[in-house]
Amino acid sequence: MDGVPWWLLLLLPLLDISAATTEPCELDSDDTHCACNFSDPQPDWSSAFQCISAVNVEIRGGGRSLEHFLKRVDIDADPRQYIDMVKALRLRRLTIGAARVPALLLFGSLRVLGYSRLKELTLEDLEVIGTTPPLPGGGPVLGLSALHLRNVSWTIGGAWLVELQRWLKPGLKVLKIAQAHSLDFSCDQVLTFSALTTLDLSDNPGLGKRGLIAALCPHKFPALQDLALRNAGIQTPNDVCSALATAGVQPHRLDLSHNSMLATAKPANPGCVWPSALNALDLSFAGLEQVPKGLPAKLSMLSLSCNRLNREPRPDELPKVGNLSLDGNPFLVSGNSNPRSTVPSGVVPACAHSPLAVGMSGTLALLQGARSFV
Numbered sequence: 001m002d003g004v005p006w007w008l009l010l011l012l013p014l015l016d017i018s019a020a021t022t023e024p025c026e027l028d029s030d031d032t033h034c035a036c037n038f039s040d041p042q043p044d045w046s047s048a049f050q051c052i053s054a055v056n057v058e059i060r061g062g063g064r065s066l067e068h069f070l071k072r073v074d075i076d077a078d079p080r081q082y083i084d085m086v087k088a089l090r091l092r093r094l095t096i097g098a099a100r101v102p103a104l105l106l107f108g109s110l111r112v113l114g115y116s117r118l119k120e121l122t123l124e125d126l127e128v129i130g131t132t133p134p135l136p137g138g139g140p141v142l143g144l145s146a147l148h149l150r151n152v153s154w155t156i157g158g159a160w161l162v163e164l165q166r167w168l169k170p171g172l173k174v175l176k177i178a179q180a181h182s183l184d185f186s187c188d189q190v191l192t193f194s195a196l197t198t199l200d201l202s203d204n205p206g207l208g209k210r211g212l213i214a215a216l217c218p219h220k221f222p223a224l225q226d227l228a229l230r231n232a233g234i235q236t237p238n239d240v241c242s243a244l245a246t247a248g249v250q251p252h253r254l255d256l257s258h259n260s261m262l263a264t265a266k267p268a269n270p271g272c273v274w275p276s277a278l279n280a281l282d283l284s285f286a287g288l289e290q291v292p293k294g295l296p297a298k299l300s301m302l303s304l305s306c307n308r309l310n311r312e313p314r315p316d317e318l319p320k321v322g323n324l325s326l327d328g329n330p331f332l333v334s335g336n337s338n339p340r341s342t343v344p345s346g347v348v349p350a351c352a353h354s355p356l357a358v359g360m361s362g363t364l365a366l367l368q369g370a371r372s373f374v
């Protein structure tokens, strides 16, 4: 197997060809979507060849370690010899998941994918081990517009963002980081995300106010328009207000839904001024029994849907709002005091089936509760 270009492992796996019983990869009929799940103990890696024409490719490693590949492939192969082939790929979106992967292998693959037209990269359920290789001579390689990470752990801890960012050309517009193991970035080394308009830190229930302040590196997100913090351990809107003020972040839209907000709205910290650009705020599924104090004075959209408001908010309790949503609050539902109701008290049935409905934001919180972010 000597001389096999080592990066092909993730993109076009060639090795370990063996008699497998099930076909790990499936390509849809219009050659757009191809998904591989190498969960078999003796997977037929060559099956991934059928993904070569696909636009969206998902490769999942069945939770196995890819460390042994490092010994069997040519780490120093010059990727330029494959340029024409990689350039011809239709690949736009790639998901790599469910594996323990050496950073050398992962970053080496990114280097080669830099020659492709890949726009969106998703890393999911990955354990990235070891140190990252040095950046190739020509500088950043990967021109992504969106990068999504879910449940990715790194041996290098909170330095992962700095390392990964060095490989990205400027121009990343969307960054989503869920179920993170470390969001405690070394902010002084993080470069400015000059084109980033969407930052989504949802599904990090251990984040909270302190974690948010650590993750929102000051003045590194000058173009931010959308900030999503669903299920992120946020206790009051005011916590977010102060984190935004500290970081100098000026989002236009802020999603704080699916957090268990404190039932009693404490008077707001008088020092906190919301960004003037903020015009939409989502506070749905937040367990609110009353409208929190200290909201922005004026908004074009405010959602308080699926909370526990027992009476209609008075105008003086609300910001000036163009579009106010109050659906799914108890005061709008007749007969909500039914003692035999199977939904938790105060939760309107129409709102109860969200997996993260108030009072049941469970699974992720249980899985992640012990992790600390700061």
Ligand SMILES: *[C@@H]1O[C@H](CO)[C@@H](O)[C@H](O)[C@H]1NC(C)=O
Pocket: 037, 039, 060
């Ligand atoms: C991959 O296969 C395993 C075992 O069959 C299964 O448990 C898992 O859900 C599959 N993953 C995906 C994304 O289909």
Ligand SMILES: *[C@@H]1O[C@H](CO)[C@@H](O)[C@H](O)[C@H]1NC(C)=O
Pocket: 063, 098, 099, 124, 125, 126, 127, 151, 153, 367
């Ligand atoms: C997170 O990823 C690891 C592999 O790195 C996996 O073992 C674990 O089951 C994943 N957790 C969840 C909640 O999917």
Ligand SMILES: *[C@@H]1O[C@H](CO)[C@@H](O)[C@H](O)[C@H]1NC(C)=O
Pocket: 301, 323, 324, 325
């Ligand atoms: C108000 O916001 C809701 C939810 O975003 C949207 O569906 C609706 O069209 C908006 N209404 C107006 C008048 O803008």
